[in-house]
Amino acid sequence: MRKYTPKDNVQKKSYYTDRFYISPRVPRSEVENPGHFADVVNALKKLIQESYVELNQLIIHIKSTDNIKVLEILKEKCGYTVCSELSAVDYLARDGEFEIFYQMLNMNKASRVRVLTRIKKDEAIESIVPMFKMANFAEREMYDMFGIVANNHPYLKRILMPEDWVGYPLLKTYPLQGDEAASWYEVDKIFGTEYRDVIGPENRDPAKIDRYDTKRFSRVGHEVSFGEDISDGEQEKDIEYSKTFLVDYTTSQKQLDKRK
Amino acid sequence: MQQTNKLTPFFENLNFERSDNMMIINFGPQHPSAHGQLRLVLELDGEKVTKAYPDIGYLHRGIEKMAENMTYNEFLPTTDRLDYIASTANNYAYAHSVETLLGLEIPERAQVIRTMLLEVNRIISHLFFLATHALDVGAMSVFLYAFREREHGMDLMEEYCGARLTHSAVRIGGVPLDLPANWTDAMLKWCDTVEYELANTYETLLNENRIWKMRLEDVGVISAENAQSWGCSGVMLRGSGVKYDIRKEEPYELYGDLEFDIPVSDRCDSYGRYRLYMQEIRESIKILRQLTPMYEKSTPQLMAHAPQYISAPKEEIMTQNYALMQHFVLVTQGMRPPVGEVYAPTESPKGELGFYIKSEGEPYAYRLKCRAPSFFHTGLLQEMLVGTYIADVVTIIGSTNIVFGEVDR
Numbered sequence: 163m164r165k166y167t168p169k170d171n172v173q174k175k176s177y178y179t180d181r182f183y184i185s186p187r188v189p190r191s192e193v194e195n196p197g198h199f200a201d202v203v204n205a206l207k208k209l210i211q212e213s214y215v216e217l218n219q220l221i222i223h224i225k226s227t228d229n230i231k232v233l234e235i236l237k238e239k240c241g242y243t244v245c246s247e248l249s250a251v252d253y254l255a256r257d258g259e260f261e262i263f264y265q266m267l268n269m270n271k272a273s274r275v276r277v278l279t280r281i282k283k284d285e286a287i288e289s290i291v292p293m294f295k296m297a298n299f300a301e302r303e304m305y306d307m308f309g310i311v312a313n314n315h316p317y318l319k320r321i322l323m324p325e326d327w328v329g330y331p332l333l334k335t336y337p338l339q340g341d342e343a344a345s346w347y348e349v350d351k352i353f354g355t356e357y358r359d360v361i362g363p364e365n366r367d368p369a370k371i372d373r374y375d376t377k378r379f380s381r382v383g384h385e386v387s388f389g390e391d392i393s394d395g396e397q398e399k400d401i402e403y404s405k406t407f408l409v410d411y412t413t414s415q416k417q418l419d420k421r422k
Numbered sequence: 423m424q425q426t427n428k429l430t431p432f433f434e435n436l437n438f439e440r441s442d443n444m445m446i447i448n449f450g451p452q453h454p455s456a457h458g459q460l461r462l463v464l465e466l467d468g469e470k471v472t473k474a475y476p477d478i479g480y481l482h483r484g485i486e487k488m489a490e491n492m493t494y495n496e497f498l499p500t501t502d503r504l505d506y507i508a509s510t511a512n513n514y515a516y517a518h519s520v521e522t523l524l525g526l527e528i529p530e531r532a533q534v535i536r537t538m539l540l541e542v543n544r545i546i547s548h549l550f551f552l553a554t555h556a557l558d559v560g561a562m563s564v565f566l567y568a569f570r571e572r573e574h575g576m577d578l579m580e581e582y583c584g585a586r587l588t589h590s591a592v593r594i595g596g597v598p599l600d601l602p603a604n605w606t607d608a609m610l611k612w613c614d615t616v617e618y619e620l621a622n623t624y625e626t627l628l629n630e631n632r633i634w635k636m637r638l639e640d641v642g643v644i645s646a647e648n649a650q651s652w653g654c655s656g657v658m659l660r661g662s663g664v665k666y667d668i669r670k671e672e673p674y675e676l677y678g679d680l681e682f683d684i685p686v687s688d689r690c691d692s693y694g695r696y697r698l699y700m701q702e703i704r705e706s707i708k709i710l711r712q713l714t715p716m717y718e719k720s721t722p723q724l725m726a727h728a729p730q731y732i733s734a735p736k737e738e739i740m741t742q743n744y745a746l747m748q749h750f751v752l753v754t755q756g757m758r759p760p761v762g763e764v765y766a767p768t769e770s771p772k773g774e775l776g777f778y779i780k781s782e783g784e785p786y787a788y789r790l791k792c793r794a795p796s797f798f799h800t801g802l803l804q805e806m807l808v809g810t811y812i813a814d815v816v817t818i819i820g821s822t823n824i825v826f827g828e829v830d831r
Contacts, residue, residue, distance in 0.1 A: 174491040246767070322831075338490075
């Protein structure tokens with residue numbers, strides 16, 4: 163029977179799994195009171211769903227509709243003037259949700275806060291460009307890679323991928339080598355759709371070996387002249403090794419002398 | 423209405439033939455001073471830029487996607503291809519995040535070697551900045567002089583790890599090799615040369631140079647508030663008067679024990695940033711000189727001892743059965759870090775470089791996000807370029823010091 167491969171996550175999986183192995187967790191600790199992080203938590207109070215400290219950074223879980231309010235309080239009252247990064251994590255297969263994180267930095271206290279929020283598949287999130295201009299590019303990248311729309315973004319367009327690309331590359335459903343649309347993209351773009359039959363889909367797997375390919379190095383040891391048809395009546399030949407003069411130093415001292 | 427066909431494609435946001443006397447030009451992606459693959463669409467009123475739109479993605483290789491399909495150790499050489507001017511800084515930033523996630527303690531000698539490599543890389547990168555920036559602005563000879571010293575710096579890297587550009591000189595858990603014999607002497611000698619050349623060649627040629635000052639002063643002005651809003655880091659931020667260096671404020675490796683200053687300038691322009699880069703080279707040399715005695719004092723252990731995550735040293739693998747088994751499992755399956763997430767920022771030559779890693783306890787990262795400083799500096803161009811003249815565009819791109827391996831990932 164063919165092995166079942168889940169369609170909702172086509173990324174590489176571990177070949178070996180141990181049912182009884184429980185992976186440890188990075189230690190989490192309560193927010194220390196009093197302390198700077200406790201002040202942050204107090205300033206946000208009702209907006210926080212969950213808060214804890216992980217690896218010296220405060221993690222705050224909030225509702226996705228509160229993101230503007232929370233970041234505004236962080237910026238105006240708690241001194242988190244820099245948003246150093248923002249992006250998403252795809253949890254569609256497990257929870258049907260995206261997790262969006264905002265990595266905030268307070269330069270006076272040299273402390274970092276990560277704001278986490280979750281949105282459902284077809285929901286949008288409010289853009290934070292009016293507060294942090296860095297989101298102009300970061301939210302475009304998030305849209306490009308996950309298809310998450312940021313409402314009221316001044317110019318929400320693809321940024322890294324071409325404008326007419328189909329699919330969102332960082333989704334777990336998107337294979338590493340690209341999907342069907344990706345393999346036709348350049349053929350359609352350069353030659354036109356009518357040439358699909360002539361050219362065929364683009365090979366997007368760099369490790370692919372075609373044994374009837376006489377142009378590339380896929381027939382090491384079975385090289386034939388260029389363009390020769392080898393698909394019919396192929397004879398298996400032994401692989402020829404180069405005849406190097408092998409010296410066994412351990413048994414024969416004479417051989418070594420001969421070499422000298 | 424645009425007539426579109428395969429040769430003249432349709433751009434919905436651009437109108438090339440307009441009647442309002444504005445001109446639209448494509449700056450790049452094949453422009454010698456576009457620092458790689460930057461396409462900048464500029465709307466010009468005479469010689470004044472009225473709109474700028476940086477179009478990136480020409481070097482996009484999906485490195486974050488690849489990270490989800492590679493084990494943690496497999497991915498490390500890929501990080502070389504981010505900021506290829508200073509690869510070790512990327513290797514280190516990645517290794518540092520994974521180590522933080524694993525909670526590893528790095529042996530002292532490995533820390534010294536890493537810090538040395540990071541600072542050598544910083545000097546190499548800053549010399550590259552100086553060379554290309556000067557070349558863009560028109561100072562050809564500075565380019566040649568700076569590249570000479572950079573080549574010697576790359577010789578040092580080659581002597582250590584065998585590669586000049588894609589080093590992979592750092593491993594998760596330490597460094598693979600000890601320094602070769604007399605490497606520190608060669609390095610100190612190189613430091614002396616760089617310091618001498620800095621004072622007697624580069625700065626003498628440029629600091630008071632009338633043309634250089636006219637081209638750089640009050641060009642590419644960015645206020646402190648704007649710099650923070652755009653997510654600027656590194657020299658772009660310190661050039662606007664914000665004193666924030668991650669090495670000093672959130673020390674990692676040995677930076678907490680070392681004595682060095684953080685040069686700041688409140689000129690907010692390209693000239694101020696150029697002066698900062700020069701100062702930073704001096705600080706790096708200061709750090710390197712402090713590190714040599716520390717290296718001699720340290721014990722020779724190079725990799726962290728964590729059998730669950732890191733292979734044992736080669737001698738143990740070859741002699742002890744259990745070490746060999748561990749090594750086999752780690753190579754064939756990859757390490758399984760604990761479940762959790764980490765964002766560990768480091769100060770790369772370009773700015774704040776950090777890897778956000780989300781681990782689900784699998785040998786493959788569930789999500790890896792590379793926070794590249796150049797990406798945000800490129801975003802800033804759309805605001806910084808408006809109102810400047812076309813001749814200054816080159817200066818501004820040069821002084822943001824963007825590298826496209828990092829922007830496009």
